Amino acid sequence: xxxxxxxxxxxxxxxxxxxxxxxxxxxxxxxxxxxxxxxxxxxxxxxxxxxxxxxxxxxxxxxxxxxxxxxxxxxxxxxxxxxxxxxxxxxxxxxxxxxxxxxxxxxxxxxxxxxxxxxxxxxxxxxxxxxxxxxxxxxxxxxxxxxxxxxxxxxxxxxxxxxxxxxxxxxxxxxxxxxxxxxxxxxxxxxxxxxxxxxxxxxxxxxxxxxxxxxxxxxxxxxxxxxxxxxxxxxxxxxxxxxxxxxxxxxxxxxxxxxxxxxxxxxxxxxxxxxxxxxxxxxxxxxxxxx
Numbered sequence: 001x002x003x004x005x006x007x008x009x010x011x012x013x014x015x016x017x018x019x020x021x022x023x024x025x026x027x028x029x030x031x032x033x034x035x036x037x038x039x040x041x042x043x044x045x046x047x048x049x050x051x052x053x054x055x056x057x058x059x060x061x062x063x064x065x066x067x068x069x070x071x072x073x074x075x076x077x078x079x080x081x082x083x084x085x086x087x088x089x090x091x092x093x094x095x096x097x098x099x100x101x102x103x104x105x106x107x108x109x110x111x112x113x114x115x116x117x118x119x120x121x122x123x124x125x126x127x128x129x130x131x132x133x134x135x136x137x138x139x140x141x142x143x144x145x146x147x148x149x150x151x152x153x154x155x156x157x158x159x160x161x162x163x164x165x166x167x168x169x170x171x172x173x174x175x176x177x178x179x180x181x182x183x184x185x186x187x188x189x190x191x192x193x194x195x196x197x198x199x200x201x202x203x204x205x206x207x208x209x210x211x212x213x214x215x216x217x218x219x220x221x222x223x224x225x226x227x228x229x230x231x232x233x234x235x236x237x238x239x240x241x242x243x244x245x246x247x248x249x250x251x252x253x254x255x256x257x258x259x260x261x262x263x264x265x266x267x268x269x270x271x272x273x274x275x276x277x278x279x280x281x282x283x284x285x286x287x288x289x290x291x
Contacts, residue, residue: 015094093138166280176258208263231272258287
């Protein structure tokens, strides 16, 4: 397992307002953590008890605890110390330089939660005083001053994903052009440059899942070359998606009816992409069975 993640633990996400707690929480949710936002520290013990009762249903729980809890937030150090005597409790503290935090609050045109009648910087200074002991006792401190939201999400993934966890899931979808383009796809490939098995009487009732159709399609000039080249071309795309924290994409493979050529190609392409580092692949056939 990567540093920072243990099965059955509770992770407390805290830190400076504007340092990226929401981004971190979203990244944890993408890793299948159960995330509770704006939880008063006094509710951490009941949450731990609930995870114990839920067993495998809630193996990874993160609680975002911060100054939005007002006076209740001050109890976080004491509550954390008390909880550490049982199941593993870790604290992730997100921080950033004061000038960076000021720019972020100005960009979203929102006041700092502790600003009151003063300036944004006044609120930041008050918050630093309140979180000083929490920061000192944190298990992990991430300075987000030089990170954009994608880089921060990737940092969280690096810290809390298990070895082998996919950072990106790609769906390879076969479809038929005569039924229309699928909505919300990222990339589309057209296999109508290959001869159509539909016009072969013995293959017309079969699909791209049948071996004889697979051999027919892959035996055509340019078929394997296209699939190999397309898989190679997708390598930097999928790596780029991971760097930009794009968690899901859809690659649509089309032919006339979505029954033969697109099905074969989708299966072959998915097999090649399954060897991509950090990528999980699933296959779906939108129009198979419509004819």
